[in-house]
Amino acid sequence: MNKYIASVPLEKAFRLINHGATTLVSSRYGGIDNVMAAAWVCGLDYDPPKLTFVLDSQNKTRQLVEKSGMFAVQIPTLSQLELTHWLGTHSLYDDPQKLEHSGVELFSIEGFDVPLVCDCAAWLVCKVIPEPHNEQAYDLFIGEIIGAWADTRIFRNGHWQFENADASWRSLHYIAGGHFYTIGDAFDAKSE
């Protein structure tokens, strides 16, 4: 594992997704790995930490997550803009070699049987809390965050370091039609 990757305490895991970045979601089942882009991932609870993830049934990831009960949410950076968009606009259903064609590199963390995307800013491994009505009526999945890690060059001591790192590390925030924003400047509120 990359020497810069460090575990994030689960009670601080929400900070990795609280600013609303677009994510990459990876999954594995029956020897098949996949990675998709997802903007609709959101914090749900602090303790135990949970998140919501909207996962349409048109995505192959849906099948893998339903069968494995696991997925990983990753925070890609500006360096991964093209990769993120490519993974979000190509389906494993249409291209069984999607991952090879995307150029994505994967790694694993011991004890968690889910593929992780190299060079992201952060990784959250989630276990599905089954809620069949939400999944069927809304494509809405709830995940408990059971492991969290970040690259210490951009998140350390519980804090994002966007203001202290190269702009290539900034998180991506998708709108539509291939148009993204990166996260911007830092501000601290003075009011108590």
Added chain:
Amino acid sequence: MNKYIASVPLEKAFRLINHGATTLVSSRYGGIDNVMAAAWVCGLDYDPPKLTFVLDSQNKTRQLVEKSGMFAVQIPTLSQLELTHWLGTHSLYDDPQKLEHSGVELFSIEGFDVPLVCDCAAWLVCKVIPEPHNEQAYDLFIGEIIGAWADTRIFRNGHWQFENADASWRSLHYIAGGHFYTIGDAFDAKSE
């Protein structure tokens, strides 16, 4: 109504929240208005447009939303950093004059009985789709977006204009402890 406020087609309403900005959520019931800050608001569907909103029972807003079945999600700007943090750290339960003390200014749009916060970048009026299990087990509310508006100085023709407007218009993305980021630079993916 401010001459810059224009209706946004409902099929494009998701673009107002897709980049994961921290929001202000307003509500009204029985002559009581309230406004809170909420980072855990997220797109759920395009057509009809829906969003999710995590609303803890410690918030007075929970009571108002449960009784009225409505709420409004707003996108505050950097100009409203202190207001947003103040509204997010003070409760109407502790201070019945919270809104007066916050200095927030409200307005209304005809046909929608919910208070709206002046000077935001965008407004989405939502009707609760009742899901008692989600609300009780997860504090998770689902809203159908029944009206959407934006300030044309920062969102027009279906597109955010962050890259073309003064930095004071940028959306806020909360982490924790009074620490925010604004949205940053624009990038277009080249890949199809």
